Amino acid sequence: MMYGNGHDMSGWGWFGMSLSTLVFWGLLITALVLLFRAFRRHEHIPPAAPPAPTTPPEQVLAERFARGEIDEDEYQRRLTALRAYEPDTPDLTKH
Numbered sequence: 001m002m003y004g005n006g007h008d009m010s011g012w013g014w015f016g017m018s019l020s021t022l023v024f025w026g027l028l029i030t031a032l033v034l035l036f037r038a039f040r041r042h043e044h045i046p047p048a049a050p051p052a053p054t055t056p057p058e059q060v061l062a063e064r065f066a067r068g069e070i071d072e073d074e075y076q077r078r079l080t081a082l083r084a085y086e087p088d089t090p091d092l093t094k095h
Contacts, residue, residue: 057082 058079065075 061070061075061078061082064070065072070078
């Protein structure tokens with residue numbers, strides 16, 4: 001007889017085996033739940049909303065001028081500065 005306990009496991013052996021079995025099943029169940037959630041999350045992602053239309057800078061400037069926030073000299077100066085950076089924009093002063 002080896003170790004004096006015959007063919008039976010000691011109390012620590014049963015404890016270790018039981019604990020390792022619980023840990024194994026806990027990890028397996030946790031992995032399955034996380035995989036399930038990951039696949040479900042991808043199904044419910046709504047399509048990205050189109051970006052909100054932005055107001056062209058010249059239009060914003062024209063609106064400020066129309067509301068009286070800036071005078072004509074400042075409007076013309078800022079409009080010239082905007083066009084220096086954006087040469088392909090339409091001329092809003094011809095309306």
